[in-house]
Amino acid sequence: MRFASTLALKNIKRxxxxxxxxxxxxxxxxxxxxxxxxVVLSLRNGLASYEARLGADVVVVPYEAQTKGALExxxxxxxxxxxxxxxxxxxxxxxxxxxxxxxxxxYLASAKAGCCSVALQLIGFDPxxxxxxxxxxxxxxxxxxxxGDVIVGNHVSLPLNHSLTFYNxxxxxxxxxxxxxxxxxxxxxASMDTVRDVIKNAESLGFRYLGKVSADKAISSVMVKxxxxxxxxxxxxxxxxxxxxxxxxxxxxxxxxxxxxLSNVSRIITLLTVMxxxxxxxxxxxxxxxxxNERKKEFAILRIVGASRQMLSRMLLTESALISAVGSVLxxxxxxxxxxxxxxxxxxxxxxxxxxxxxxxxxALVLGALLASVLAGSLSSAVSARKLSRNDAxxxxxxxx
Amino acid sequence: xxxRAENVSRRFFRNSGQAxxxxxxxxxxxxxxxxxxxxxxxxxxxGKSTLLNILxxxxxxxxxxxxxxxxxxxxMADGPRSELRSRxxxxxxxxxxxxxxxxxxxxxxxxxxxxxxxxxxxxxxELLEKVGIADLKDVYPNELSGGEMRRLAIxxxxxxxxxxxxxxxxxxDLDDENTQKILRLLRQEADEGTAVLLVTHEREAAAYADRLxxxxxxxxxxxxAQ
Ligand SMILES: Nc1ncnc2c1ncn2[C@@H]1O[C@H](COP(=O)(O)OP(=O)(O)O)[C@@H](O)[C@H]1O
Ligand SMILES: [Mg+2]
Numbered sequence: 264m265r266f267a268s269t270l271a272l273k274n275i276k277r278x279x280x281x282x283x284x285x286x287x288x289x290x291x292x293x294x295x296x297x298x299x300x301x302v303v304l305s306l307r308n309g310l311a312s313y314e315a316r317l318g319a320d321v322v323v324v325p326y327e328a329q330t331k332g333a334l335e336x337x338x339x340x341x342x343x344x345x346x347x348x349x350x351x352x353x354x355x356x357x358x359x360x361x362x363x364x365x366x367x368x369x370y371l372a373s374a375k376a377g378c379c380s381v382a383l384q385l386i387g388f389d390p391x392x393x394x395x396x397x398x399x400x401x402x403x404x405x406x407x408x409x410x411g412d413v414i415v416g417n418h419v420s421l422p423l424n425h426s427l428t429f430y431n432x433x434x435x436x437x438x439x440x441x442x443x444x445x446x447x448x449x450x451x452x453a454s455m456d457t458v459r460d461v462i463k464n465a466e467s468l469g470f471r472y473l474g475k476v477s478a479d480k481a482i483s484s485v486m487v488k489x490x491x492x493x494x495x496x497x498x499x500x501x502x503x504x505x506x507x508x509x510x511x512x513x514x515x516x517x518x519x520x521x522x523x524x525l526s527n528v529s530r531i532i533t534l535l536t537v538m539x540x541x542x543x544x545x546x547x548x549x550x551x552x553x554x555x556n557e558r559k560k561e562f563a564i565l566r567i568v569g570a571s572r573q574m575l576s577r578m579l580l581t582e583s584a585l586i587s588a589v590g591s592v593l594x595x596x597x598x599x600x601x602x603x604x605x606x607x608x609x610x611x612x613x614x615x616x617x618x619x620x621x622x623x624x625x626x627a628l629v630l631g632a633l634l635a636s637v638l639a640g641s642l643s644s645a646v647s648a649r650k651l652s653r654n655d656a657x658x659x660x661x662x663x664x
Numbered sequence: 665x666x667x668r669a670e671n672v673s674r675r676f677f678r679n680s681g682q683a684x685x686x687x688x689x690x691x692x693x694x695x696x697x698x699x700x701x702x703x704x705x706x707x708x709x710x711g712k713s714t715l716l717n718i719l720x721x722x723x724x725x726x727x728x729x730x731x732x733x734x735x736x737x738x739x740m741a742d743g744p745r746s747e748l749r750s751r752x753x754x755x756x757x758x759x760x761x762x763x764x765x766x767x768x769x770x771x772x773x774x775x776x777x778x779x780x781x782x783x784x785x786x787x788x789x790e791l792l793e794k795v796g797i798a799d800l801k802d803v804y805p806n807e808l809s810g811g812e813m814r815r816l817a818i819x820x821x822x823x824x825x826x827x828x829x830x831x832x833x834x835x836x837d838l839d840d841e842n843t844q845k846i847l848r849l850l851r852q853e854a855d856e857g858t859a860v861l862l863v864t865h866e867r868e869a870a871a872y873a874d875r876l877x878x879x880x881x882x883x884x885x886x887x888x889a890q
Pocket of ligand 2: 709712713714758832
């Protein structure tokens with residue numbers, strides 16, 4: 264029945280106002296389901312990657328950093344942070360029961376003054392003991408991280424082999440990491456030797472980040488892996504009781520607060536999407552019924568020239584399928600136009616880890632959204648199509664009809 | 665080919681109540697044969713259009729049967745019956761019946777397009793020529809006058825050269841000159857072998873008819889033969 268689509272197209276063209284409204288409704292459906300599920304998926308993806316990157320069971324930071332939530336700011340949003348403690352705290356932790364590994368990390372952000380060629384958050388690790396950053400680096404870089412080498416996060420736009428100055432220290436970019444959807448993407452990573460020297464340089468340049476801690480012994484946090492058979496909570500409590508001026512946190516609790524935020528946002532998005540869908544489908548169905556009434560005469564004419572009831576409902580379905588296909592493509596396109604370029608904005612607005620799914624998943628999502636909204640559009644016209652295909656004397660032309 | 669109605673009746677319910685119905689057509693018997701022009705006159709509301717729709721296979725009678733040659737129209741499913749109507753029965757309906765999304769030419773070709781049949785523009789134009797609206801071929805129906813629209817419907821009914829032609833007040837909105845033209849055209853169709861039914865108010869139409877019926881309150885009766 265090629266004629267059904269020809270006639271459908273002509274009907275759409277000759278009634279632009281009506282068609283535009285229907286197309287917009289379909290676009291609305293497609294937009295909401297695509298954008299909604301993309302955001303929800305990205306949030307889940309982000310949480311999973313954050314969980315994977317955090318790696319440690321217990322995270323120990325100086326007391327003042329914990330109260331300011333400074334570590335989470337660095338990890339989640341990449342907000343610059345400066346907090347330091349003496350490495351003796353780490354030595355003490357290493358000696359405690361149930362601690363399998365304790366490894367230091369160093370955080371240092373560039374200053375606004377003319378010390379540094381670019382604005383950066385530097386994260387240092389100890390290659391000997393690190394168990395959280397190096398596995399991640401190995402996913403995209405197989406070489407070793409030597410003195411003066413930095414690995415850049417996914418959102419840092421520095422080319423490979425680019426040289427930069429950071430507190431008068433020459434650094435060279437040797438690799439770029441995979442995306443995590445967290446603040447970690449905005450940082451650059453270097454080994455302990457490098458970072459120590461940078462911190463010393465900063466000190467001699469007059470930046471007083473360290474307070475009373477000596478540059479040789481300054482560390483920012485301690486990542487702890489709890490040995491098998493020991494309770495994470497017990498180890499955390501032990502540290503909090505026995506090590507002075509630090510605060511130990513279970514990373515599980517850091518994640519669960521994010522997970523709670525995530526499930527709130529997901530619930531709101533899901534609810535909104537469902538509401539939009541119910542509303543749009545009801546409106547579509549009503550519009551189709553109204554239109555079918557208005558078009559009774561048109562259908563009667565088609566009957567007179569030989570169309571069967573089935574042909575009529577097929578025409579109506581073709582028309583609505585065409586309209587909802589156009590609308591859906593429009594809606595998904597628009598959602599993509601909003602969702603992809605504004606990924607960073609969405610991330611900072613939601614203040615949650617946010618990592619776009621891979622291309623295959625996005626493609627499946629596009630297809631799913633198109634399919635769902637075309638189906639919904641056709642389904643809402645099915646009501647009137649069914650009415651047409653039932654025996655109905657009203658489909659006969661009468662005077663004045 | 666012939667079209668035969670055997671004691672057809674059509675009941676309609678009044679909106680007011682369930683048991684409250686009336687007959688728009690009651691026990692009508694009619695035979696349309698190839699080569700003859702049959703005319704039905706009657707007051708408005710007497711049931712002429714209802715009968716015509718029943719004959720066209722568009723409205724199922726509540727009693728009685730309609731035969732196209734040997735075929736009982738209403739024993740068929742809607743699909744095949746519609747296909748049969750498209751092939752054998754041309755209908756000129758009452759009222760303004762151009763599809764608004766098609767041009768005049770496309771409207772005339774509509775019965776062919778519907779079943780994917782090829783029809784040259786030339787033969788469609790020839791028909792438009794015959795009914796006198798060839799110069800309007802690319803115009804959309806909303807720009808047509810009532811008379812032009814009526815002639816469009818006539819051309820459309822003839823486009824598949826049907827064996828049966830059912831015309832419901834085809835000259836309703838036409839001036840005298842065009843009325844004569846259309847009546848002559850219908851007569852010519854009958855002479856060429858079509859079975860023509862003409863429902864009309866025109867007095868001069870009787871001169872063209874082979875048989876004349878009157879309809880009154882749903883009852884069909886032969887008026888006078890010529
Ligand atoms: N679908 C319908 N439902 C109810 N009543 C109808 C319907 N179609 C026609 N009628 C009624 O049947 C009677 C005959 O109508 P109609 O056949 O159109 O008359 P005519 O064509 O002779 O003017 C009228 O009273 C009309 O109101
Ligand atoms: Mg009538």
